[in-house]
Amino acid sequence: xxxxxxxxxxxxxxxxxxxxxxxxxxxxxxxxxxxxxxxxxxxxxxxxxxxxxxxxxxxxxxxxxxxxxxxxxxxxxxxxxxxxxxxxxxxxxxxxxxxxxxxxxxxxxxxxxxxx
Amino acid sequence: xxxxxxxxxxxxxxxxxxxxxxxxxxxxxxxxxxxxxxxxxxxxxxxxxxxxxxxxxxxxxxxxxxxxxxxxxxxxxxxxxxxxxxxxxxxxxxxxxxxxxxxxxxxxxxxxxxx
Numbered sequence: 369x370x371x372x373x374x375x376x377x378x379x380x381x382x383x384x385x386x387x388x389x390x391x392x393x394x395x396x397x398x399x400x401x402x403x404x405x406x407x408x409x410x411x412x413x414x415x416x417x418x419x420x421x422x423x424x425x426x427x428x429x430x431x432x433x434x435x436x437x438x439x440x441x442x443x444x445x446x447x448x449x450x451x452x453x454x455x456x457x458x459x460x461x462x463x464x465x466x467x468x469x470x471x472x473x474x475x476x477x478x479x480x481x482x483x484x
Numbered sequence: 485x486x487x488x489x490x491x492x493x494x495x496x497x498x499x500x501x502x503x504x505x506x507x508x509x510x511x512x513x514x515x516x517x518x519x520x521x522x523x524x525x526x527x528x529x530x531x532x533x534x535x536x537x538x539x540x541x542x543x544x545x546x547x548x549x550x551x552x553x554x555x556x557x558x559x560x561x562x563x564x565x566x567x568x569x570x571x572x573x574x575x576x577x578x579x580x581x582x583x584x585x586x587x588x589x590x591x592x593x594x595x596x597x598x599x
Binding site: 372405410411414415418460462472474476 | 488517519524525526527528529532540542574585587588589590591592593
């Protein structure tokens with residue numbers, strides 16, 4: 369089945385440094401729909417970015433990611449980390465199988481902690 | 485105002501008992517889902533519903549039974565609870581089922597601990 373592998377565990381950064389959270393995926397289907405969800409403590413997870421277009425950069429709230437189907441990657445980046453970016457980040461893949469199934473397959477999550 | 489309500493926020497149960505996790509969404513969505521997050525594991529898809537009809541079940545155990553009494557409700561009944569069922573259970577919804585690019589909106593979760 370589908371799977372998502374992302375930078376595991378804890379990533380600690382100093383404020384102002386660039387953010388790079390890796391995400392690679394495996395799917396047997398040619399159409400890949402990739403998402404980044406962010407989960408702040410005591411809040412609900414919510415959608416940060418999504419893409420299905422190969423080699424096109426997508427941006428939101430200072431974060432960006434580019435889907436590269438050749439390398440099955442969808443890395444999350446930001447030029448300068450802020451304290452408020454501290455959260456749990458999930459990369460997710462939407463499964464498509466001719467419309468008979470529709471579910472998100474999540475990676476294990478990366479806890480980003482930004483320090484002053 | 486919260487758009488997806490999950491109740492209770494925290495739940496402690498004893499092994500062998502039965503509990504119902506409540507989920508209500510006020511987004512006007514037609515599709516609803518349940519996900520589970522156990523310790524040190526990713527969010528794991530459990531069920532999807534569309535117009536109160538079960539569309540997909542990825543949960544092996546029949547102890548987990550979703551219940552949809554209204555279009556905007558999708559409760560989760562868990563019977564014969566086991567310690568391994570301890571997890572945070574997230575309810576989610578999307579405008580329609582079957583759109584791979586659609587955003588799913590998540591509730592705050594119910595953290596279940598089975599002793």
